[in-house]
Amino acid sequence: MxxxxxxxxxxxxxxxxxxxxxxxxxxxxxxxxxxxxxxxxxxxxxxxxxxxxxxxxxxxxxxxxxxxxxxxxxxxxxxxxxxxxxxxxxxxxxxxxxxxxxxxxxxxxxxxxxxxxxxxxxxxxxxxxxxxxxxxxxxxxxxxxxxxxxxxxxxxxxxxxxxxxxxxxxxxxxxxxxxxxxxxxxxxxxxxxxxxxxxxxxxxxxxxxxxxxxxxxxxxxxxxxxxxxxxxxxxxxxxxxxxxxxxxxxxxxxxxxxxxxxxxxxxxxxxxAPTNAPAWLTPYLPAGQTDRKTSTPIDPLYQPKQEEIESSAAVSPDEASHIYSILQNVCEQLVASEGHLNGLDSESGDGDCGSTIARGAQNIKKELLQKDSKGWPFNHPQGLSLAIGRIAENCMGGCSGGLYSLFFTSAAQAFQEEVSSQTFAKAMYQGIKAIQRYGGAEPGDRTMLDALHAAYTTFSSHLAQLSPPKDAFAAAVQAAEKGAEATTWMKAKAGRASYVSADLLTKPDPGATAVAIWLRAVLEKL
Structure with a gap:
């Protein structure tokens, strides 16, 4: 040859x-x-x-x-x-x-x-x-x-x-x-x-x-x-x-x-047959196997059965319809904010934060908001939270997909026994702890936690003082917006922004800003 x-x-x-x-x-x-x-x-x-x-x-x-x-x-x-x-x-x-x-x-x-x-x-x-x-x-x-x-x-x-x-x-x-x-x-x-x-x-x-x-x-x-x-x-x-x-x-x-x-x-x-010719590359196969076969795809996500979700705390049909309209407004606001969030991300990351979050919102609309607003999973907040976490993991990608999937998957457990203002506060706490545990960030590190943590502490504090839930949540949204704005002057200690010179970070963190946007969208429909 x-x-x-x-x-x-x-x-x-x-x-x-x-x-x-x-x-x-x-x-x-x-x-x-x-x-x-x-x-x-x-x-x-x-x-x-x-x-x-x-x-x-x-x-x-x-x-x-x-x-x-x-x-x-x-x-x-x-x-x-x-x-x-x-x-x-x-x-x-x-x-x-x-x-x-x-x-x-x-x-x-x-x-x-x-x-x-x-x-x-x-x-x-x-x-x-x-x-x-x-x-x-x-x-x-x-x-x-x-x-x-x-x-x-x-x-x-x-x-x-x-x-x-x-x-x-x-x-x-x-x-x-x-x-x-x-x-x-x-x-x-x-x-x-x-x-x-x-x-x-x-x-x-x-x-x-x-x-x-x-x-x-x-x-x-x-x-x-x-x-x-x-x-x-x-x-x-x-x-x-x-x-x-x-x-x-x-x-x-x-x-x-x-x-x-x-x-x-x-x-x-x-x-x-064996050969010692140096350029011959053999296929990677399990021990004892010669014929390769394409395995049946395995869904790595835990998918709770509908009957398991239906055993969790439920809300009335009117409340389910209300949750539907809240989620619809959240998705619309996040899609509309894509360009703004990408612009914020362009100085601290790769400029796709808005696109990533908008992609998640669009898939939530596609997979959940085309269904009956009074039916599953809107009448079971635990099932809805798990569904949102699954969509975030499958469709968003990147760090944002992982973080939001952690947040909503961990938050879901709070709704097992009851649905109340207190359980919403508990859900926020559990979601935040999961992000901290696996993401390694803390409040003050210039991440989405700066808005989330501010919202949770304010919300739970007002509820403890017996404030009306809507007033408590309004105060929480204001705290989240201030927390997001405060990231402008923070030194990044986690995420991709931590690799960027502090002199170049002159705008609020896009992840924290996104949290403030969707919390404000929830408040608008309460």
Missing amino acids: NHYMQACYVGQGMLSAAVAGSIFTSPPPQSILTGIRTIAKGNQGGCLVAVANYTGDRLNFGLAMERAKQEGIHLDSVTVGEDCAMASQDKTAGRRGLAGAILLFKIAGALAEEGRSLEEITQCAKDVASSMGTIGLALGPCSVPGTGPLFHIQEDEIELGLGVHGEAGVKRMKILTAKETVKLMIDHMINPANSTHLKLKSGDKVACMINNLGGLSVLEMNIVANEAITYLEEKEVLVDRAYCGSYITSLEMPGVSITLLHLTDTIKRCLD
């Missing part, structure tokens, strides 16, 4: 020798012949030569093999050309050999370790070569050292169907999402209208290799792997083997190829 990385596939259970030429160039026949002699001279088992389907490789390896035969060396060959990019029916040089060659090396090497005959190994290798397909895609070019990029592509473009040496692809288009890109690649690979397509149907068992062409991160590769497996399983194709990593690169090209290989029991056994 002509690629420099293939020397890394020499080892027990894989290639016995690799012959490398200059970068992206076939090696000369004399070098190839030396490799054949080293392996096969005096070896009665013979030698299988695997050749990538490029004109230079076929010519130079062919010449070396003819000379080896004249020396009495027993050998055979297989040409690897599994590229599925070409759609034309016209005569061409044939399908290029791509990352699928690595799977063929592995299978042929395992059969050799089993002591199979050259004839058996050759036939199996040819069957493998005809049972797989590969499609490549690049977001940018590669370059031979010292020569610059081999081709040019715009930053907002991708190229489908290019080869590992920078050869042109079959289509160039605007960049897509990972999901759309994977769908494009696989659909092209299995499209019957293309002359080089791979046949694939529901129920087929395949190995899927996600190959890094050199310039993608592990994160990007895993995203592509997930999308590929998901899309294949949507087509009811069984992905029994999955490989993800840098198997055959194109120097530093930012791109990826997807290889699919139809599986038989023999092929699976050979893929699983």
Whole structure:
């Protein structure tokens, strides 16, 4: 093979020798012949030569093999050309050999370790070569050292169907999402209208290799792997083997190829056979498991049953309707404040606090406020508080999502036995303590706690003095607004703002301001 990385596939259970030429160039026949002699001279088992389907490789390896035969060396060959990019029916040089060659090396090497005959190994290798397909895609070019990029592509473009040496692809288009890109690649690979397509149907068992062409991160590769497996399983194709990593690169090209290989029991056994070739990456699987399976998704959130919620304290239908209108006003005010909160967050964070909180409010409207205002969960504050906490965790993201989920989940327990002004104060206390326990912040640290804690202490103090609940809550809202405004002059000791120079913090904390906004929205409907 002509690629420099293939020397890394020499080892027990894989290639016995690799012959490398200059970068992206076939090696000369004399070098190839030396490799054949080293392996096969005096070896009665013979030698299988695997050749990538490029004109230079076929010519130079062919010449070396003819000379080896004249020396009495027993050998055979297989040409690897599994590229599925070409759609034309016209005569061409044939399908290029791509990352699928690595799977063929592995299978042929395992059969050799089993002591199979050259004839058996050759036939199996040819069957493998005809049972797989590969499609490549690049977001940018590669370059031979010292020569610059081999081709040019715009930053907002991708190229489908290019080869590992920078050869042109079959289509160039605007960049897509990972999901759309994977769908494009696989659909092209299995499209019957293309002359080089791979046949694939529901129920087929395949190995899927996600190959890094050199310039993608592990994160990007895993995203592509997930999308590929998901899309294949949507087509009811069984992905029994999955490989993800840098198997055959194109120097530093930012791109990826997807290889699919139809599986038989023999092929699976050979893929699983041990090898000490350094570049072969095995899949991560539980001990004793070889066939990979996509697990059934597990919801990590505790979802109390409706009958459990209905055993908690309830309110009247009129009160449930009132709670509905309060929550509706809270959501509307938070959505309307998105730009203001983002502006406050731009100097102390990444400018998305308002968007994060607005996203939570929009999902509360979508999941809760479209329901009967007199029905579940508005007639059971415990269930409503748990539902809001679940939505915050699932939909908001970031620190805000975690903090609000902690607050409402912990607050819910206060409503188990009764619903009163005192239990609302108790709920605030429990929510605040949960934030302090897990978030590590304290009042005075320039966070949402500065508004929440001020509201709680004022509310509970007024209730203890037998003030009317509405008056007590009005005083609590004023305290929250003053607490939020006071963060302007505080030194940040927690959260992202604590990493920012104090000289740059000239506005109130966005988290504390958001608390003041939704408390004011509650008061407006009391």
